[in-house]
Amino acid sequence: MSAHSAEDVRKSVKVYMMVFTILMVLTFVTVAISRIHLPTHWAVFLALAVAGTKGTLVGLFFMHLSDEKRIIYGTLLLTLIFFIFLMAISFFA
Amino acid sequence: MSALIPYIDEPHPVTGVTNGKFGTWLFLASEVMLFGALFSTYIVLRVAAKAWPHGYEVLNIPLATFNTVVLIGSSVTMVMAWASLKMNEFGKFKIYLSSTILLAFVFLVVKYFEYSAKFHHGLSPATSNFYAIYFTITGLHGLHILGGIVVNGYLLGPGSKMWNTHREQFIGRIECAGLYWHFVDLVWIFLFPVLYLL
Numbered sequence: 001m002s003a004h005s006a007e008d009v010r011k012s013v014k015v016y017m018m019v020f021t022i023l024m025v026l027t028f029v030t031v032a033i034s035r036i037h038l039p040t041h042w043a044v045f046l047a048l049a050v051a052g053t054k055g056t057l058v059g060l061f062f063m064h065l066s067d068e069k070r071i072i073y074g075t076l077l078l079t080l081i082f083f084i085f086l087m088a089i090s091f092f093a
Numbered sequence: 094m095s096a097l098i099p100y101i102d103e104p105h106p107v108t109g110v111t112n113g114k115f116g117t118w119l120f121l122a123s124e125v126m127l128f129g130a131l132f133s134t135y136i137v138l139r140v141a142a143k144a145w146p147h148g149y150e151v152l153n154i155p156l157a158t159f160n161t162v163v164l165i166g167s168s169v170t171m172v173m174a175w176a177s178l179k180m181n182e183f184g185k186f187k188i189y190l191s192s193t194i195l196l197a198f199v200f201l202v203v204k205y206f207e208y209s210a211k212f213h214h215g216l217s218p219a220t221s222n223f224y225a226i227y228f229t230i231t232g233l234h235g236l237h238i239l240g241g242i243v244v245n246g247y248l249l250g251p252g253s254k255m256w257n258t259h260r261e262q263f264i265g266r267i268e269c270a271g272l273y274w275h276f277v278d279l280v281w282i283f284l285f286p287v288l289y290l291l
Contacts, residue, residue, distance in 0.1 A: 009179040016176070020169045027161050034149060034290035047286035054282045062172045062275045069109035072118050079122040083129050090133040093141070 004064075012061075019061045026054050102261035117269040121276050128280050131230050132287070138222045146223055148289040153207060157289045160203045161281065167196035168278040171245075171271045178264045183256060186267075190249045193274065197242045204235050227288055234284060237277050244270055 004012070030050040038046070060066045065076075099105075100112045108115050139145050148154075174189035211217070211224070218228040248270055255263040 004179060006180050009176045013173070013176055016169060016172055020165065023165045024162065027158065027165065030286050030290065031154065031158055034154075034286070043291055047291055048283075051283045051286050055279050058168060058275050058279050058282065062168055062278075063272055071108040071110060071115060075115075075118050075122055079125050083125055086126065086129045086133050087136070090136040090140075093137040 004067075015061055019057050023054055023057060026050055102259060102265060111265050113265050113269050114272075117272050121272065124276060124280075128230075128233075131226070131233065132283075135226045135230070135287070138226060142222060148287075148291055151223070152227070152289050153210070154289055156203055156207060157285055160200050161285050163196050163200050163203070164278050164281050167193045167200070168275050170196065171274045175264070175267045175271050178256075178267055187249065187253070190245060190267075194242055194245050194249065197238055197245070200238055201235060201242075204231065230284060230288065234277070234280055237280070241270075241274050241277055244273070 030047060033046050033050070034043070037043075065072070098112060102111070104110055105112060105115070170189045170192040174186050174193060177183070177185035177189055208228075211228075216224055218225045248266060252266070253263070255266070
């Protein structure tokens with residue numbers, strides 16, 4: 001079903017472990033940053049930046065988005081547009 | 094023998110993916126809007142509020158950090174369960190999927206302790222907008238974890254018989270269950286800093 005062969009998957013296992021390690025490090029980074037109690041806009045920006053990085057790693061490697069078909073990318077692009085709109089309208093409330 | 098659903102064990106000629114995978118991504122897109130609506134509600138409520146506690150003032154950070162580690166770990170075991178099937182290692186698949194379910198239970202148990210501590214102090218969704226949002230978002234997320242446990246439990250148990258009858262379709266099911274599970278992890282990756290650390 002998926003495009004990946006058994007051999008590709010075997011190589012990917014090392015990648016999964018590396019991504020796991022990075023995600024653990026970033027988790028502790030985000031907690032460490034929060035203890036500094038930065039001014040609001042910095043705190044929000046950094047928290048979202050770290051979370052965004054972690055999310056990107058999960059999406060690219062665990063959800064195999066690094067190597068997907070165009071229909072999936074298209075679906076996600078549409079989702080992103082609507083999501084940004086949803087977040088933006090909260091500033092007009 | 095072909096399965097009842099068309100293009101479930103081979104890619105659809107137009108989309109290039111199986112119907113199951115395409116359907117799963119469409120479902121996840123709708124879930125983005127569901128949680129997105131709650132996140133934007135949180136933004137609206139917090140920006141308008143005269144007073145709003147910092148997460149670290151009222152919530153248990155060490156417990157939530159532990160839960161974050163647990164959930165990310167469960168995402169790794171989930172992808173390893175799929176990888177094991179791709180490498181024809183059914184025994185390892187069962188170990189990894191069991192671990193995923195176990196870690197999910199650990200997450201819920203920790204959540205139970207978090208919630209009961211709050212209830213014990215007389216704090217509930219009715220207490221304030223902060224607690225309303227906290228319980229609603231983490232509660233909905235917790236229900237998603239429970240749903241994942243049910244699905245993964247089925248796939249580990251009675252559902253795993255499909256490994257012998259419709260192998261490609263079964264691998265597809267595990268991949269789609271994995272996509273859902275990674276999404277649930279993704280939501281928490283954003284939930285944790287937003288609610289607990291800001």
